Amino acid sequence: MFTGLDMQIQRGQVTAVMGPSGTGKTTLLRLITGQISASGGSIEVAGENMREVSRQDLYILRRRMGMLFQNGALLTDLSVFENVAFPLREHTDLPERLIRQLVLTKLQAVGLRGAADLMPAELSGGMNRRVALARAIVMDPEILIYDEPFVGLDPISLGVILRLIRRLNDALGITSIVVSHDVQEIASVADQVFLLSGGKVVAQGTPADLKRNPSEIVKQFVGGLADGPVAFHFPAPNYFEELLSRSEDL
Amino acid sequence: MARELWDSLIETLEGLGSVVRFLVRLIVATPRALTRYDLISQQIFNSGALSLVIIMLSGLFVGMVLGLQGFQLLQRFGSEEALGTAAAIGLVKELGPVVTALLFAGRAGTALASELGLMRATDQLSAIEMMAVDPIQRVVVPRFLGGVIAMPLLAAIFSVIGIYGAQLIGVQIMGVDSGSFWSQMRAAVSLSDINEGIVKSLIFGVACSLIAVYEGYNATPTAEGVGRATTRTVVTSAVVILFLDYLITAAFL
Numbered sequence: 001m002f003t004g005l006d007m008q009i010q011r012g013q014v015t016a017v018m019g020p021s022g023t024g025k026t027t028l029l030r031l032i033t034g035q036i037s038a039s040g041g042s043i044e045v046a047g048e049n050m051r052e053v054s055r056q057d058l059y060i061l062r063r064r065m066g067m068l069f070q071n072g073a074l075l076t077d078l079s080v081f082e083n084v085a086f087p088l089r090e091h092t093d094l095p096e097r098l099i100r101q102l103v104l105t106k107l108q109a110v111g112l113r114g115a116a117d118l119m120p121a122e123l124s125g126g127m128n129r130r131v132a133l134a135r136a137i138v139m140d141p142e143i144l145i146y147d148e149p150f151v152g153l154d155p156i157s158l159g160v161i162l163r164l165i166r167r168l169n170d171a172l173g174i175t176s177i178v179v180s181h182d183v184q185e186i187a188s189v190a191d192q193v194f195l196l197s198g199g200k201v202v203a204q205g206t207p208a209d210l211k212r213n214p215s216e217i218v219k220q221f222v223g224g225l226a227d228g229p230v231a232f233h234f235p236a237p238n239y240f241e242e243l244l245s246r247s248e249d250l
Numbered sequence: 251m252a253r254e255l256w257d258s259l260i261e262t263l264e265g266l267g268s269v270v271r272f273l274v275r276l277i278v279a280t281p282r283a284l285t286r287y288d289l290i291s292q293q294i295f296n297s298g299a300l301s302l303v304i305i306m307l308s309g310l311f312v313g314m315v316l317g318l319q320g321f322q323l324l325q326r327f328g329s330e331e332a333l334g335t336a337a338a339i340g341l342v343k344e345l346g347p348v349v350t351a352l353l354f355a356g357r358a359g360t361a362l363a364s365e366l367g368l369m370r371a372t373d374q375l376s377a378i379e380m381m382a383v384d385p386i387q388r389v390v391v392p393r394f395l396g397g398v399i400a401m402p403l404l405a406a407i408f409s410v411i412g413i414y415g416a417q418l419i420g421v422q423i424m425g426v427d428s429g430s431f432w433s434q435m436r437a438a439v440s441l442s443d444i445n446e447g448i449v450k451s452l453i454f455g456v457a458c459s460l461i462a463v464y465e466g467y468n469a470t471p472t473a474e475g476v477g478r479a480t481t482r483t484v485v486t487s488a489v490v491i492l493f494l495d496y497l498i499t500a501a502f503l
Contacts, residue, residue: 035379075377246415
């Protein structure tokens with residue numbers, strides 16, 4: 001899927017990974033988090049080579065990471081409170097009073113302290129994503145990874161998530177990696193942007209650099225243009241020929 | 251044709267190997283999972299207590315049918331008093347474990363497979379892994395153990411209710427002597443008969459729970475994939491239960 005992909009993500013920054021659909025952004029996240037293993041090359045995360053890391057070390061590394069999934073991925077049989085408390089209960093022996101304080105603090109940060117007793121099925125899409133974000137930060141991770149955090153959100157929820165990404169990054173001093181194809185939104189919070197296409201980085205730099213980039217593919221992606229190096233249509237036989245041959249068959 | 255048969259054989263063997271590997275992972279994760287008795291008791295409730303109504307109702311009706319059929323048959327030989335023995339041995343050794351396992355596969359097995367399949371489809375299992383928690387140990391093993399523990403209990407309840415159903419028809423309605431019904435049963439049913447029933451229900455519990463969690467955990471993460479996993483759970487469980495039933499029965503002879 002990737003050929004000659006070379007990326008360096010800076011500590012303490014918000015890094016956006018953008019690109020057309022099917023270009024491998026989510027696959028890249030799965031490689032970074034060790035959910036899948038690369039067949040070649042090398043991926044280093046916080047000093048660990050992800051191709052050689054043992055399962056035990058991978059789990060230790062993951063305690064230093066948080067990930068926000070595209071659909072939130074809340075555990076549907078647990079309440080909002082228990083979802084956020086889940087990593088604490090699994091990895092620590094903290095007393096119940098402290099767990100309660102930590103969970104309420106994180107829920108307060110995402111504005112959902114009042115929803116602590118609700119079940120995931122009772123939440124809207126935006127609330128679901130915010131609870132998942134609270135769960136992702138409850139262990140105070142060093143690296144926070146967001147997979148398409150804006151998909152399907154209304155403008156208010158989108159704005160809230162956007163501000164949370166920046167605020168959490170700055171307040172907690174973490175490294176954020178955001179996979180998204182919402183160009184304008186992510187450009188407003190990212191320090192660094194990588195644009196992927198055809199399995200490699202076609203442009204990188206600050207959001208301002210990207211806007212000034214003269215490359216056709218960057219202009220097409222940033223401008224949202226149908227015509228350009230990235231074909232809108234999936235490869236298919238000639239349109240008119242196919243239409244005519246179908247009509248003859250009938 | 252030969253080529254297709256060969257491919258099919260290889261595919262079946264690969265599937266079997268995959269199930270065995272999965273079972274080994276469950277066994278390895280079991281000791282640590284056993285320390286989370288709250289999770290296991292929750293799953294015993296889900297698989298066992300929530301299956302009670304269907305098990306009890308089915309047990310009652312199966313026992314009542316046994317009472318009717320048994321009475322009709324035994325009456326021909328003038329030995330209606332043996333109805334209690336016939337019903338008890340039939341239920342404890344055969345119908346109790348087998349019918350309970352089939353019902354378990356239909357109720358709890360499908361629930362387990364679809365729950366795990368949906369967790370896979372909605373990235374819940376990936377999220378658990380990303381939180382550095384082993385989903386096999388945290389999610390799958392408690393469900394597996396819950397099923398294994400619940401099955402013998404359900405089979406025992408099925409047999410007890412079934413015997414009551416047979417007594418209801420045989421003694422209360424057909425007029426078989428109550429004393430003969432119970433005393434002949436007590437004299438004829440041995441501990442080895444009960445052991446056979448327990449062994450069967452334990453093995454069926456392992457098989458049904460393993461098939462359900464395997465199919466659910468490895469389901470294709472789509473609506474169709476979860477549906478297929480659920481269907482395969484019922485079909486595979488039914489065939490495996492009947493096959494194992496024959497093997498265990500032959501082993502106890």
